[in-house]
Amino acid sequence: MADLMEAQIQQLRQKLLDRQRVLIAEVREKREQAAAEGNEDAIGAVGDAGDESVLRVATDLDLQEAGRDVQELNDIDAALRRMEEGSYGICDECGQEIGYPRLNAQPTALRCIADQEKYERTYARGATPSL
Secondary structure: OOOOOHHHHHHHHHHHHHHHHHHHHHHHHHHHHHHHHHOHHHHHHOOOHHHHHHHHHHHHHHHHHHHHHHHHHHHHHHHHHHHHHOOOOEOOOOOOEOOHHHHHHOOOOOOOHHHHHHHHHHHOOOOOOOO
16 A cells, blocks of 8 residues: 555545545435436426426436446445555656645545646646547
8 A cells, every 4th residue: 555644544534435425325315316307297387398398408417426326436436445555645657656635625535636638738628629
Protein backbone atom coordinates (compact mmCIF):
# COMPACT_ATOMS: atom_id res chain seq x y z
CA MET A 1 0.00 0.00 0.00
CA ALA A 2 1.10 3.57 -0.48
CA ASP A 3 2.97 5.36 2.27
CA LEU A 4 -0.29 6.37 3.87
CA MET A 5 -0.40 6.26 7.63
CA GLU A 6 -2.88 3.84 9.19
CA ALA A 7 -4.89 6.76 10.61
CA GLN A 8 -5.19 8.24 7.11
CA ILE A 9 -6.34 4.92 5.67
CA GLN A 10 -8.93 4.54 8.41
CA GLN A 11 -10.17 8.09 7.79
CA LEU A 12 -10.48 7.39 4.06
CA ARG A 13 -12.19 4.04 4.71
CA GLN A 14 -14.73 5.78 6.94
CA LYS A 15 -15.30 8.46 4.30
CA LEU A 16 -15.95 5.74 1.70
CA LEU A 17 -18.32 3.85 4.00
CA ASP A 18 -20.24 7.02 4.88
CA ARG A 19 -20.66 7.90 1.21
CA GLN A 20 -21.70 4.33 0.46
CA ARG A 21 -24.52 4.53 3.02
CA VAL A 22 -25.76 7.82 1.56
CA LEU A 23 -25.69 6.47 -2.00
CA ILE A 24 -27.52 3.27 -1.11
CA ALA A 25 -30.31 5.32 0.45
CA GLU A 26 -30.42 7.67 -2.56
CA VAL A 27 -30.53 4.81 -5.08
CA ARG A 28 -33.33 3.11 -3.17
CA GLU A 29 -35.29 6.38 -3.01
CA LYS A 30 -34.75 7.18 -6.71
CA ARG A 31 -35.81 3.70 -7.80
CA GLU A 32 -38.95 3.89 -5.70
CA GLN A 33 -39.69 7.36 -7.04
CA ALA A 34 -39.09 6.26 -10.64
CA ALA A 35 -41.33 3.25 -10.12
CA ALA A 36 -44.07 5.46 -8.72
CA GLU A 37 -43.73 8.05 -11.49
CA GLY A 38 -43.42 5.42 -14.19
CA ASN A 39 -46.44 3.50 -13.01
CA GLU A 40 -48.80 3.07 -15.96
CA ASP A 41 -51.73 4.16 -13.77
CA ALA A 42 -49.91 7.41 -12.98
CA ILE A 43 -49.10 7.98 -16.64
CA GLY A 44 -52.71 7.40 -17.61
CA ALA A 45 -53.86 9.82 -14.91
CA VAL A 46 -51.96 12.81 -16.35
CA GLY A 47 -53.93 15.49 -18.17
CA ASP A 48 -52.54 15.32 -21.70
CA ALA A 49 -49.65 14.13 -23.87
CA GLY A 50 -47.46 17.02 -22.68
CA ASP A 51 -47.98 16.06 -19.04
CA GLU A 52 -47.25 12.45 -19.89
CA SER A 53 -44.04 13.47 -21.64
CA VAL A 54 -42.87 15.49 -18.63
CA LEU A 55 -43.64 12.56 -16.34
CA ARG A 56 -41.64 10.17 -18.54
CA VAL A 57 -38.68 12.60 -18.67
CA ALA A 58 -38.73 12.93 -14.88
CA THR A 59 -38.75 9.13 -14.56
CA ASP A 60 -35.84 8.81 -16.99
CA LEU A 61 -33.84 11.43 -15.07
CA ASP A 62 -34.43 9.61 -11.80
CA LEU A 63 -33.17 6.38 -13.35
CA GLN A 64 -30.11 8.10 -14.86
CA GLU A 65 -29.24 9.65 -11.50
CA ALA A 66 -29.62 6.24 -9.87
CA GLY A 67 -27.30 4.81 -12.54
CA ARG A 68 -24.61 7.36 -11.73
CA ASP A 69 -25.00 6.57 -8.05
CA VAL A 70 -24.66 2.84 -8.76
CA GLN A 71 -21.45 3.53 -10.70
CA GLU A 72 -20.10 5.52 -7.74
CA LEU A 73 -21.05 2.61 -5.45
CA ASN A 74 -19.05 0.28 -7.70
CA ASP A 75 -16.08 2.66 -7.49
CA ILE A 76 -16.36 2.71 -3.70
CA ASP A 77 -16.48 -1.10 -3.56
CA ALA A 78 -13.36 -1.26 -5.74
CA ALA A 79 -11.53 1.23 -3.50
CA LEU A 80 -12.43 -0.76 -0.39
CA ARG A 81 -11.16 -3.94 -2.10
CA ARG A 82 -7.88 -2.19 -2.95
CA MET A 83 -7.55 -1.24 0.72
CA GLU A 84 -7.98 -4.88 1.72
CA GLU A 85 -5.52 -6.07 -0.94
CA GLY A 86 -2.93 -3.45 -0.03
CA SER A 87 -2.90 -1.71 -3.41
CA TYR A 88 -4.95 1.33 -2.37
CA GLY A 89 -3.24 4.64 -3.08
CA ILE A 90 -1.06 3.33 -5.91
CA CYS A 91 -1.55 4.87 -9.36
CA ASP A 92 -2.85 2.36 -11.92
CA GLU A 93 -0.81 4.04 -14.66
CA CYS A 94 2.64 4.81 -13.25
CA GLY A 95 2.69 2.75 -10.04
CA GLN A 96 3.62 5.75 -7.93
CA GLU A 97 1.85 6.82 -4.77
CA ILE A 98 -1.33 8.84 -5.05
CA GLY A 99 -0.93 11.63 -2.53
CA TYR A 100 -3.15 11.81 0.54
CA PRO A 101 -4.58 15.23 -0.43
CA ARG A 102 -5.86 13.73 -3.71
CA LEU A 103 -7.28 10.66 -1.98
CA ASN A 104 -8.90 12.81 0.66
CA ALA A 105 -10.62 14.85 -2.08
CA GLN A 106 -11.38 11.77 -4.25
CA PRO A 107 -11.11 8.57 -2.18
CA THR A 108 -11.91 6.35 -5.19
CA ALA A 109 -9.07 7.79 -7.30
CA LEU A 110 -7.25 5.27 -9.47
CA ARG A 111 -4.56 7.61 -10.79
CA CYS A 112 -2.21 10.28 -9.53
CA ILE A 113 -3.05 13.83 -10.61
CA ALA A 114 -0.62 13.87 -13.54
CA ASP A 115 -1.91 10.59 -14.97
CA GLN A 116 -5.54 11.57 -14.37
CA GLU A 117 -4.97 14.77 -16.34
CA LYS A 118 -3.48 12.73 -19.20
CA TYR A 119 -6.40 10.31 -19.05
CA GLU A 120 -8.95 13.11 -19.18
CA ARG A 121 -7.23 14.78 -22.12
CA THR A 122 -7.25 11.48 -23.97
CA TYR A 123 -10.65 10.00 -23.08
CA ALA A 124 -12.92 12.73 -21.70
CA ARG A 125 -14.04 14.11 -25.03
CA GLY A 126 -17.25 12.09 -24.98
CA ALA A 127 -19.50 11.58 -27.95
CA THR A 128 -19.59 15.23 -28.95
CA PRO A 129 -19.81 15.63 -32.71
CA SER A 130 -16.99 17.53 -34.33
CA LEU A 131 -16.33 18.82 -37.79
